[in-house]
Amino acid sequence: MKSHLHVQRHILPTICLITALIMMLLACGCTQQSAGSSTSISPVTMTTQSLDQGKQMVTFNEANDGSTVNVSWTSKFAVTLEENPTTGYSWNMTLSPGLELVSNNYIEKTHAAGMVGVGGTRTWIIQANDIGSQKVTAIYKRPWEATTGNEKPYSLTVNVIKL
Numbered sequence: 001m002k003s004h005l006h007v008q009r010h011i012l013p014t015i016c017l018i019t020a021l022i023m024m025l026l027a028c029g030c031t032q033q034s035a036g037s038s039t040s041i042s043p044v045t046m047t048t049q050s051l052d053q054g055k056q057m058v059t060f061n062e063a064n065d066g067s068t069v070n071v072s073w074t075s076k077f078a079v080t081l082e083e084n085p086t087t088g089y090s091w092n093m094t095l096s097p098g099l100e101l102v103s104n105n106y107i108e109k110t111h112a113a114g115m116v117g118v119g120g121t122r123t124w125i126i127q128a129n130d131i132g133s134q135k136v137t138a139i140y141k142r143p144w145e146a147t148t149g150n151e152k153p154y155s156l157t158v159n160v161i162k163l
Contacts, residue, residue, distance in 0.1 A: 068157040084119030093138040098130025128160040
């Protein structure tokens with residue numbers, strides 16, 4: 001009888017602990033933006049966006065992978081790539097020294113309320129600071145996993161020219 005009470009005394013705290021862990025795991029899956037607060041972006045090859053003083057900004061995306069493009073010296077351009085960080089995957093981008101990262105933003109796709117695992121678009125705004133051939137490279141991988149060479153790559157050669 002004494003050992004039976006001893007076992008019962010440990011079962012209740014164990015059940016409570018397991019229940020608390022399950023609740024925490026469920027709560028982690030519910031941390032997403034509401035459907036009304038997200039914005040949808042459809043990347044398009046070489047679109048333009050208005051900037052201050054009437055200037056236009058060129059946007060490059062997956063369709064430009066492996067391309068060589070011309071960009072004006074001191075101008076800004078954007079690179080937009082599809083991303084789904086809910087799976088652990090994200091883009092790891094590298095810029096050559098003549099390019100400067102101005103901003104890095106992720107916007108989740110519009111989706112039904114309660115829907116989880118929705119991807120979105122990562123947008124980098126980059127400024128061309130040095131004339132000549134520059135490089136934008138990225139790999140799509142889980143940051144905690146070792147790089148194997150089998151990751152999805154992205155590459156853009158940027159010829160920065162003075163107009």
